[in-house]
Structures are given as C-alpha cells and as structure tokens.
Amino acid sequence: MAGLSAGHGAVRLTRMRADLARTARVNPSLVAGGAMIGILVFVAVFGPLLERYPADLPDGSASLQPPGMEHWFGTDTSGFDVFSRVVAAARVDLFIGLAGTLIAMTIGGIIGIGIAFAGGVVDTLVSRTADLLQSIPMFVTALLLVMLFGQRVSNIIVAITVVYLPLYVRTFRTETRVVMERGFVRSARISGASTRRIAISHVLPTAMPPALGLWATSVGWAILMATGLGFVGAGLKPPTAEWGSMISGGASLVITGQWWVALFPGLAIVFTVGAFTLLSEGLEQAFDPRARR
Amino acid sequence: MSRGRFAIRRMATFPVQILGVVTLIFFVVHVLPGSPVFKQLGLFYTPEQVDAATEQLGLDRPLLEQYGDFLSDLVRADLGTSFVTSKPVTEDLLDVFPATLELAIASLLIALVLGGIFGIVSGMKARGPVAGSATAYRLVAGAVPEFWLGLILVYVFVTELGIAPGPTGQLASDLPPPPRVTGMIVVDSAIAGDWPAFRSALAHLALPALALGFSIGGPIARLLRILVADSRHSDYAQYGRMAGLRRRTLVGYGVRSAIVPLTTLLAVLTVIVMSQSVAVEIVFAWGGLGQYTVAAVQSSDYAAIQGVVLATTTFVLFVYLVTDLIQATLDPRLVDARPSGPGGAGRVRRVLARPSQGAGPPPQSAAVVSRAQESR
Numbered sequence: 001m002a003g004l005s006a007g008h009g010a011v012r013l014t015r016m017r018a019d020l021a022r023t024a025r026v027n028p029s030l031v032a033g034g035a036m037i038g039i040l041v042f043v044a045v046f047g048p049l050l051e052r053y054p055a056d057l058p059d060g061s062a063s064l065q066p067p068g069m070e071h072w073f074g075t076d077t078s079g080f081d082v083f084s085r086v087v088a089a090a091r092v093d094l095f096i097g098l099a100g101t102l103i104a105m106t107i108g109g110i111i112g113i114g115i116a117f118a119g120g121v122v123d124t125l126v127s128r129t130a131d132l133l134q135s136i137p138m139f140v141t142a143l144l145l146v147m148l149f150g151q152r153v154s155n156i157i158v159a160i161t162v163v164y165l166p167l168y169v170r171t172f173r174t175e176t177r178v179v180m181e182r183g184f185v186r187s188a189r190i191s192g193a194s195t196r197r198i199a200i201s202h203v204l205p206t207a208m209p210p211a212l213g214l215w216a217t218s219v220g221w222a223i224l225m226a227t228g229l230g231f232v233g234a235g236l237k238p239p240t241a242e243w244g245s246m247i248s249g250g251a252s253l254v255i256t257g258q259w260w261v262a263l264f265p266g267l268a269i270v271f272t273v274g275a276f277t278l279l280s281e282g283l284e285q286a287f288d289p290r291a292r293r
Numbered sequence: 294m295s296r297g298r299f300a301i302r303r304m305a306t307f308p309v310q311i312l313g314v315v316t317l318i319f320f321v322v323h324v325l326p327g328s329p330v331f332k333q334l335g336l337f338y339t340p341e342q343v344d345a346a347t348e349q350l351g352l353d354r355p356l357l358e359q360y361g362d363f364l365s366d367l368v369r370a371d372l373g374t375s376f377v378t379s380k381p382v383t384e385d386l387l388d389v390f391p392a393t394l395e396l397a398i399a400s401l402l403i404a405l406v407l408g409g410i411f412g413i414v415s416g417m418k419a420r421g422p423v424a425g426s427a428t429a430y431r432l433v434a435g436a437v438p439e440f441w442l443g444l445i446l447v448y449v450f451v452t453e454l455g456i457a458p459g460p461t462g463q464l465a466s467d468l469p470p471p472p473r474v475t476g477m478i479v480v481d482s483a484i485a486g487d488w489p490a491f492r493s494a495l496a497h498l499a500l501p502a503l504a505l506g507f508s509i510g511g512p513i514a515r516l517l518r519i520l521v522a523d524s525r526h527s528d529y530a531q532y533g534r535m536a537g538l539r540r541r542t543l544v545g546y547g548v549r550s551a552i553v554p555l556t557t558l559l560a561v562l563t564v565i566v567m568s569q570s571v572a573v574e575i576v577f578a579w580g581g582l583g584q585y586t587v588a589a590v591q592s593s594d595y596a597a598i599q600g601v602v603l604a605t606t607t608f609v610l611f612v613y614l615v616t617d618l619i620q621a622t623l624d625p626r627l628v629d630a631r632p633s634g635p636g637g638a639g640r641v642r643r644v645l646a647r648p649s650q651g652a653g654p655p656p657q658s659a660a661v662v663s664r665a666q667e668s669r
Contacts, residue, residue: 128313132317133317135310135606135609136314136602136605136609137568137605137606137609138568139568139572140567140586140601140602140605141602143586143587144590144598147590147593220435220436228438228440228569228572231438231440231441231572232572232587233591234590244438247438247440254444254452255459255460259448259452262441262444265441266438266441266445269436269437269438270433270437270438272436273436273437274436277432277435277436278432
C-alpha cells in the first residue's frame, strides 16, 4: 500500500516536471515571468536575512565606498549599504504596486460590471467621467494626490488606485457588454437566473482573463509610477528604503563618477517591471492560445 | 454622415470636454481637505485670521457663485497668480510649455525610429536573432524608468565619454538664448540663424529625448509587430505574393494599413510623454512644464497646480481631437462607426496593455478590428 502510494507520488512528480517542461517550451514568457516573480517574492519575504547591513542605519565612516567584497553594491553618501537597501525596498515597492492595482481592479470590476448591467444614463455618465479622468496625465494626478494627503505608503496606494481605476472600469465594462450578448448568458437569463447570479457565475469568470493580463502589466506601471514619485521627491522619504528615492539620492553623484548609488536600484526596477510584463504576456497567451506568434 | 459633418460634430464636443474637466477640477479642489487658507496662514493662526483669509480668498461665498467666477476668469484666460513666481499663471505656463513640447516631439520622433525599425523587422520574421533582439528591446523599453535611463546616459556620455553637455537645461549657459518666437530653443535658434546656439540646443536635447524616446518606442514596436505580421498573413498579401508582387511592395502595403492605428497610439503616447517627462525634466533641469508642476505641487501653489492640470488636460484633449480629424481623413469608414469623444484612448490603451491585441482573423486594416471591438 505504502509502496503503491510512493510510486504514485513519483509518477505525479514526473508528470509535473514534464508539464513544466512543456509549458516552458510552449509559453516561455509565463515561466520566465513566474520564476522572476518567485525570486522577487523570496527577496521580499526573506529580505531581513539577506540584508548584510541594517537598511535604515547608515555607517557614517563608510560613505561612498565602491562596490566590492565589503559592500556588494557599494555605499551612498551617508554610508547606507546600497545592497541591503535595494533588498529592503523590494518589500516596499512590491507591496505598493500589488496593493494599489489589486484595489483598483476590485473596485473597477464592481463599477465596470455594475454600469454595464445598469446601462442608460448611469453607464454614459460614469464612462464619460472615466474618459475625462484618463485624459489628465496620470503622473500629475498621482503627484497631486500624494502631496495633498501626505507622503505615506497608504496614500501612494490610494493615488495608484485612483489613477488606474478608470482603466479597469473601462475594461470590465467592455468585457461585460461582450459577454452579455453571448448565447450562454442569454439562455441563463431565459431560464430565469437572477442578475446577481449571471454577474457572478457567468460574466465574472469570462471577463477575468483579460483583466488579469491587464493587471499584471499595471503592477509594473504602478511600480514605475511609485518610484517616479519617489524620484521627484513626492514619494516615500529616506531613511525608508525605496528604489525611486534611492536613485534620486544617487542622481547628483552620477556626474562625479559614483555610478553605483543610482545604478542598482534602477536595475531592480527593470527586473521587477520586466517580470510582470513577461507574466502578463504569458497570461495573455495562456488564456488565448490563438495569440501565439 | 459626411466627413464635414463628422468634423463639425467632433469639434463641437471639444468645448464640452473642456467644461467637464474644468468642472471636475473646480469641485475636486474645493471638496478636498487641506484648504488653501491654511497653506496661506502657515503654522500659527487665530480663528479671526482664518475667517479673514477665507473671506479674502472668496471661499466663504456660495459654491455655485465661486464656480461662476472661476468660469468667467477662465474665459479671460485668467488662471490667477502663482505665489511662487508671483507672475500670472497663464504667463508662467506659456513660458514653460514650449520646452516640454520640444522634448515631447523630439522623443516621439526617436521612438518612431526605434519602434518602427524593431517593430517592422520582428513583424516580418517571427524567429531568429533579429526578432530576438526586438523582443528584448520591447521588454526593456517597457520596464526601464526613463529618469534612471537619463542618469545612465549622463554617466556614459557626460562623465565617462565627455561628448555630451551636462544635464543643465536647454542651452549652454554662456550662450545668449535666441529671440523668442515659438519658445522652443532648437526652432528659435534655427529661425534666428544662430548656429552655435542651435548646435548647443540640439546637444542638450539629445540625452533627455533619447531617454524618453527609448521607453516610448516599446509600445510602437509592439503594435507594428502585430500589424505587420497580420498583414503578412492576410489574404491580400498572400494573393499579392502569388501574383508575384515584390516583397518591398507588400511591406509597403503592410505599413500603410498600420498608419491609422499608429496615429491613435501616437496620441496616447503623447499623454504618456506628458507624464513621463516630469521626472526626466528633473534629471536634466529642463525648465519645462514638468519641473514647474513639481515645484507648484511641493509648495502647494494652488493657482499654479490648477493651471498645470487644466493646461495639460486641454493639450491632451486637443491632441485627441486632431487625431480623430486626421483619422477621418485617412480612413473615411471611421466617420460612421466612431463614437466621438476620447474613446479612442481607451481602445489603444488596450493595445498597450494587451500584447496580443489584433490577433484572430487577419484584418484588412487593424482599424476595422479595433472598431469592431469598440462597438461590440
């Protein structure tokens, strides 16, 4: 009995490995993006173990050391260890990006599906407002909100939510309109299913895949926006480790040749945003195999 | 509907949109916490001072009356006075806007070249090292923070190689600026025939435009790759190949069918440039709208903030208007099917967001497909 189940486990493991290998061949973006995000999550969760020096405690005697064995990514003007801060900032920037976009997707989903069902004046009014909001440059809106409410993590998340909300409202609205015309929704309606039931068990599952693809991309955008805010001095302030404000701290040093202070946090951003872009392309392809090119 | 009627109807929506934005801004500013009164008074104040300041700023009057005044000021292009520069906001905006416009145009041109080359090449051939490098470009372009790229460019071209001027604005400080015509220094110095200033202005423009253009080129490459591949697999292209048309001719058709979706994308990218140039302007001390915005926000300069939001949004809506009118000329089929308003933006945002957009049945023109998606 025991032998049988062990054999069973081995078969399952082999099959899983084969599945993974197949997926990697058919959909490399999904696997690469997933693996990169895995690394990021690992760094975010086990960050404190990886940080070789305290991320928010500078060592004044070791300012502007170039990268080496002591300080892998060098140190900045105040003597902060750049490596430890790049690691610590992963927690902050990932959290902001994930939280902001997830809230935007949830609220945007409810509003988008809601107005698609409601139709009429409500639909027109909300859609037009969303259009108008989208024609205000996003960064300006975010800048304004954060400065009005104060430079805190929660307010940056609020700003990201507000900025990306119209995008999700539009996506969910369009997808819902499409699904509502499909045969299975019509037959559900004819068989007497309630609006709530149609929305939850027919519309939502069909509208979700495109929204998820959009979500993965917008996490990357949101992180770019949060770091942009940090860079212009409207995001989180030091000593909190945040990639954008770290680059800002290294900006003037680039001219004098201390490139490492600005370089490494930027590479971390490229890695993170790239990971979510790959994930998004992979999800797209997984949901819509015709799109494979 | 005739093309003329479409143009008139579309132009008529423009003032309505502006009114919408104006109303939105007015109420947001008046509903949000952190009234300008307290910003003006500073840390210490008495209740009497609060009342006096409220009255002085006219904030004690009925909201509708304030809204009416706000509108009538706007009609006279009076946006109030910035308390940082102590100049009329309208004047400030006219001062800084051309610099940003110049940067935006230059970076869109660079993006068109980069995105055009990579997009067309990878659309023609799906595999191989060329397509691989195009994929790598799209990926990096979408992930790189433009302000950071600007710093890296400064390090390479200024600090290490010493072949570009430092990030100190639009013109070498020892050169007198050319007489102001458009406000764009590259153009003005060319008009004045001031070649040393022209060369210096171009050199100053190169790095920030490259930083922005590199990242903006990503979506262009993505869209072109899809459109070129679509047209390559289309019936007309297959027929053309059978009939023995030259490859070059067929590529020409493919690019032509891409023009309408590309203009829509360019409109959206203009909006994105207005966002992204803010941080890039800080890197290069560009002295444009972006830097003005950050300064206004950081000093809670309400009149200036209101002006900035209004000006950028009006510019964006204007770009959408022009795009719609151009497209109606390029493809008359759009005249009948197209809902007016900035809906076009929502459509191309999907192209931006969803890499596989345009897949499915091979379209004669991708515009038909995206139109079908919009109206469904």
